[in-house]
Amino acid sequence: MPASELGEAKKELKTRVVVIIAVAIVVAIVSGMFIIAYLICKSRTKFKEKMENSVIIDRRIESQKEELELPFFDLATIEKATDNFSSKYKLGEGGFGPVYKGTLIDGQEIAVKRLSQSSGQGLNEFINEVQLIAKLQHRNLVRLLGCCIEAEEKMLIYEYMANKSLDSFIFDQARGKILPWSRRFHIINGIARGLLYLHEDSRLRIIHRDLKASNVLLDSEMNPKISDFGLARTFEKNQTEGNTNRVVGTYGYMAPEYAIDGLFSIKSDVFSFGILLLEIISGKKNRGFYHPNHSLNLIGHAWKLWREGRPLELIDMCSDDPCTLPEMLRCIHEKIHLMQIHHRASINYLQPMRCLLHY
Template structure:
């Protein structure tokens, strides 16, 4: 019951020139003692303000009911007793102030708002500059990687162009043949990227394997497939007709296989019925002959490492041809085993 530490006004209120005075909002308070107060449930907060302003004894007002956004009116007369600042919750209280101090309070509030705005704008500018710098560095890194990739391709493939005897296609020719990579010409998509059916000007049908920027297979797989497939010649291996390396585009051009892949038959009950045992035996023999060629009879001894039904393609006469040599590995003639340093395939 010791009020000696309470607050007192520096400037007393005056009933003279009442229109020159106003109210300052204090938030998060325990409201004053209600001994000298008046309450109305039907008044709006604006009506409450006007009533308090027009009464010489009124010193503060607020909503009498804070539920649903606030309603009603509570007015205090005389001294405000037992106000406390709460650490959580609390109500708003509009306290009448002399015009001189109200102006100072508004100036302080305005200054505080200006400082907050300036700090926020400065922080936003600094953050924006850092963000721009990050994207510039990232784009430069990507550009360097692309340049390095192109240099690697130039050195690995184009330098061996004569030895590979591999035609290089122009990007514009491929775009025209695929109708600018239309979804209507899309045959499917693998880890390397999408594959499109295309028709060249001479009417020759081809399959274009387009390297995707988001591909999980890397540049080494692309180079590996070009170099290995170009040197392989067997009726049970898919034939590489050429490639296209231009700016960011990397594409492989293969002979078109009319019946797509083996998995589309053996895992489909309807299509599987058109494969009698004699045809299945023919496909099994073809895959075995292709594998024998890779292991024993080709100039390079090659382990495919990724043989599965979706990598066995079927031509118009259902002859099987092994494809996808991105993960393949060459062996020395007297080598019978090898270790891999990473998980590959699916």
């Protein structure tokens, strides 16, 4: 090819490359602008919806102040009690938001559950918890002392539980050793009493839907108290079952019919109680359970040991007192009984818990 034609070909190729790059840049800029505009619009819509929900909740709580008979704390009081939400007083954080320890002017210790600004479901959980737990009174349920609704802040104020949650003991080898069987049995009975109250004795029949080790708090004397009613649902006295398209809770504690089909009832909580029972006895988590000799989960492992006549191998701690062995076996038997009757609707699910309490 002559040199003159080769030069023109190079110039033409260079021009095409420049045009392609320019077009690509323009398309990228225009696309970026559309994406940014969409995100801003979406963000504003979410913020607007959140603010509207927040206003609705404020009005609903304001209209129910007298009915709830719940003290309202001002923001300044809570900020002073928590040293302006200092990180050194932070107890933990969940889907609702962070929890802080605080001390009121009179010396009373409190736990402050602060709704996170980025919490998606927190607003609904907040109003749900205020409406439900404010009307509940039982020694094995955590006590709601009041709430704070000011500016954009929404907080629940609870009694402070010195020993935090049950999972911090039973799943920790060092701390688990200071939790003897007598104390574990006391905790099991306390949880059962609280659950029976929710299902039968309270003014409202309440399905907790998220009973697990981290939602059982322990006071200074290691008395258990069921907490976190953000996902709870109420039933009419003659209602036996509910259905939902939005399954909430914690996998590993959910009854199969709830996890798969969204069906929940008092049986759902009792199934969760059974899982919790196994975890307290064994010191092992149901989720992530591993055994070197088989691939069964904790429930399957417990069933295997029971059928082979070796149920005591499930127990986490050793006991020098032979009198405690019948209690241990009783707890294992009640869980096995719950497993056997799980799909038989004619069986009263609360009976195993009653037997345990009267034992």
